[in-house]
Amino acid sequence: MSKGNLLSVREDVRVLDATLRDGGLCNDFFFDDKFVNDLYHANIGAGVDYMEFGYKADKNIFSPEKFGKWKFCDDEDIREVVGENNTPMKIAVMADVGRTDYKRDIHPKAESPVDMVRVATYINTIPAALDIIEHCAKMGYETAINIMAISKERTEDIREALEIFGKSPVNIFYLVDSYGAFYPEQIRRFSQMYLEYADKYGKQVGVHAHDNQSLAFANTIDALQEGVSFLDVTALGLGRGAGNCRSELLVGFLKNPKYRTEPLYNHIEKYYQKFKDDGILWGFDVPYIITGQRNSHPRSAIAFQKAHRTDYTNFFYELMDMD
Amino acid sequence: MSKGNLLSVREDVRVLDATLRDGGLCNDFFFDDKFVNDLYHANIGAGVDYMEFGYKADKNIFSPEKFGKWKFCDDEDIREVVGENNTPMKIAVMADVGRTDYKRDIHPKAESPVDMVRVATYINTIPAALDIIEHCAKMGYETAINIMAISKERTEDIREALEIFGKSPVNIFYLVDSYGAFYPEQIRRFSQMYLEYADKYGKQVGVHAHDNQSLAFANTIDALQEGVSFLDVTALGLGRGAGNCRSELLVGFLKNPKYRTEPLYNHIEKYYQKFKDDGILWGFDVPYIITGQRNSHPRSAIAFQKAHRTDYTNFFYELMDMD
Numbered sequence: 001m002s003k004g005n006l007l008s009v010r011e012d013v014r015v016l017d018a019t020l021r022d023g024g025l026c027n028d029f030f031f032d033d034k035f036v037n038d039l040y041h042a043n044i045g046a047g048v049d050y051m052e053f054g055y056k057a058d059k060n061i062f063s064p065e066k067f068g069k070w071k072f073c074d075d076e077d078i079r080e081v082v083g084e085n086n087t088p089m090k091i092a093v094m095a096d097v098g099r100t101d102y103k104r105d106i107h108p109k110a111e112s113p114v115d116m117v118r119v120a121t122y123i124n125t126i127p128a129a130l131d132i133i134e135h136c137a138k139m140g141y142e143t144a145i146n147i148m149a150i151s152k153e154r155t156e157d158i159r160e161a162l163e164i165f166g167k168s169p170v171n172i173f174y175l176v177d178s179y180g181a182f183y184p185e186q187i188r189r190f191s192q193m194y195l196e197y198a199d200k201y202g203k204q205v206g207v208h209a210h211d212n213q214s215l216a217f218a219n220t221i222d223a224l225q226e227g228v229s230f231l232d233v234t235a236l237g238l239g240r241g242a243g244n245c246r247s248e249l250l251v252g253f254l255k256n257p258k259y260r261t262e263p264l265y266n267h268i269e270k271y272y273q274k275f276k277d278d279g280i281l282w283g284f285d286v287p288y289i290i291t292g293q294r295n296s297h298p299r300s301a302i303a304f305q306k307a308h309r310t311d312y313t314n315f316f317y318e319l320m321d322m323d
Numbered sequence: 324m325s326k327g328n329l330l331s332v333r334e335d336v337r338v339l340d341a342t343l344r345d346g347g348l349c350n351d352f353f354f355d356d357k358f359v360n361d362l363y364h365a366n367i368g369a370g371v372d373y374m375e376f377g378y379k380a381d382k383n384i385f386s387p388e389k390f391g392k393w394k395f396c397d398d399e400d401i402r403e404v405v406g407e408n409n410t411p412m413k414i415a416v417m418a419d420v421g422r423t424d425y426k427r428d429i430h431p432k433a434e435s436p437v438d439m440v441r442v443a444t445y446i447n448t449i450p451a452a453l454d455i456i457e458h459c460a461k462m463g464y465e466t467a468i469n470i471m472a473i474s475k476e477r478t479e480d481i482r483e484a485l486e487i488f489g490k491s492p493v494n495i496f497y498l499v500d501s502y503g504a505f506y507p508e509q510i511r512r513f514s515q516m517y518l519e520y521a522d523k524y525g526k527q528v529g530v531h532a533h534d535n536q537s538l539a540f541a542n543t544i545d546a547l548q549e550g551v552s553f554l555d556v557t558a559l560g561l562g563r564g565a566g567n568c569r570s571e572l573l574v575g576f577l578k579n580p581k582y583r584t585e586p587l588y589n590h591i592e593k594y595y596q597k598f599k600d601d602g603i604l605w606g607f608d609v610p611y612i613i614t615g616q617r618n619s620h621p622r623s624a625i626a627f628q629k630a631h632r633t634d635y636t637n638f639f640y641e642l643m644d645m646d
Binding site: 002006183184185186211213214215216217218219221222225236246248249252253261262265266268269273284286289290293310311312313316317 | 325329506507508509534536537538539540541542544545548559569571572575576584585588589591592596607609612613616633634635636638639640
């Protein structure tokens with residue numbers, strides 16, 4: 001059953017901008033301060049509800065010389081951009097299971113500009129993800145659990161995961177289409193499944209789509225129609241591989257008058273052509289169709305793009321040979 | 324109610340390649356013969372069911388010096404590519420109301436390589452469209468009626484049009500999203516409406532989507548799920564403005580083993596980068612989002628792209644000022 005319609009406002013909707021976090025995967029998080037400041041103000045102007053700054057990665061695993069500061073999201077670096085963040089927009093960061101020293105690096109909320117920690121996990125690392133969720137909840141943060149790569153997981157295992165997280169202090173279940181493999185019909189079905197457990201345990205549901213098959217926006221608004229509340233976007237779709245649902249598409253679609261696209265266009269026209277000129281690679285293109293349709297990790301398509309290859313037929317047969 | 328599912332074959336499906344016809348709007352139909360031949364063979368290899376060669380335009384209105392031959396689709400020009408077309412793929416052409424001398428230029432089917440004539444009309448030129456349909460049906464062709472720009476028309480007028488065409492000899496009602504303005508939820512609703520009249524009068528339904536909001540593929544497969552049979556595509560989405568649903572996306576999605584993407588990739592990698600290098604402009608980009616979200620004709624976005632402008636914010640305000 002459809003929740004809301006094309007003319008009205010759904011008060012539960014929250015738009016989360018993940019440009020720095022997912023986009024950082026395209027340039028090792030080397031964004032300059034001017035850009036980050038401009039994005040922050042564009043998001044506020046556009047009515048975006050959450051802005052994710054990056055990862056809380058462990059500096060013992062990843063060298064701060066090889067990655068920009070948004071790989072680590074130190075509180076003081078965020079504070080430099082947002083000050084006390086006296087705005088309606090909340091701040092999010094992501095913690096990756098196995099790649100974060102959360103007990104050392106995630107401090108009490110009262111000392112931090114961060115409002116929400118999103119925990120990214122595979123289905124076989126749930127106990128480790130639960131530890132992070134519990135720590136962050138105890139520290140006073142809102143929390144979300146992003147179970148990745150579910151297009152490769154069994155439905156009954158996903159259900160079991162939702163049961164487990166249902167009993168945890170997590171606030172939001174995120175439906176994540178890591179491989180850009182889901183069709184709208186599947187996103188609608190999975191949204192219903194996630195909402196079933198969310199309703200049972202008093203959680204909310206979010207969606208994080210990828211554009212491998214040019215379906216990121218369609219899948220996002222179809223999930224919204226089913227009742228999903230948290231909607232991930234990035235400006236101009238900046239994000240790993242084929243990229244994400246575009247902020248400008250979603251913000252222009254939503255009917256709440258607090259959402260406005262002009263600040264996003266103003267931001268986009270200033271920075272993103274230069275990203276492309278500088279060789280940062282992202283966005284929907286043929287090789288992502290080929291991996292998306294096969295429900296494969298996009299890494300081979302990313303390598304194809306980086307090599308400036310255009311022999312799509314060879315790529316198609318190479319992937320076929322890997323199976 | 325969903326017809327078919329993601330694992331099985333829908334025997335009623337027909338893929339129609341409109342690359343030359345819709346793509347011709349981007350280069351005034353100046354395709355070279357080698358390209359057209361390669362596209363023809365790629366489509367056959369891919370299992371495409373119909374290939375549309377172009378328009379049957381009136382040479383008294385459009386000068387053959389200003390347009391390539393696929394603006395006119397003389398039988399002998401098609402014959403040069405397809406011979407007797409002893410293949411499972413049928414040949415289509417389009418006739419535009421008011422721009423075709425169909426009585427002079429559309430000859431009996433027995434003398435022509437063409438199998439289907441698609442008639443494009445606005446809702447206020449239905450009687451003229453009916454004349455063309457009746458002529459073509461009498462000449463022995465399959466016929467389709469493409470009512471354009473329906474995102475700007477009243478539902479009750481569209482219903483009345485479908486009643487009128489229901490009583491005509493036309494075979495297929497085409498749901499056409501000229502402005503790329505429809506969301507999947509609307510495409511599903513309109514598909515049901517078109518199917519209601521198709522069932523009543525023994526017709527079939529087709530869908531022709533545009534990618535202004537990055538929804539062409541999503542809208543096409545959602546229409547398919549509702550029961551729409553004829554699905555328009557173009558290679559790499561080549562078509563006016565934001566372009567069309569991509570052949571490679573749809574053909575890779577369909578489960579009938581007769582459909583294969585490799586011949587399309589082989590064709591695409593040979594020609595389309597050169598089209599881009601030659602300055603042929605098409606494909607999803609920011610200005611089409613802005614016209615699509617406003618349910619406006621894409622002509623202003625096309626002009627914006629041709630001028631190589633990137634000041635999206637100004638464009639947004641210019642359009643606002645026109646209303």
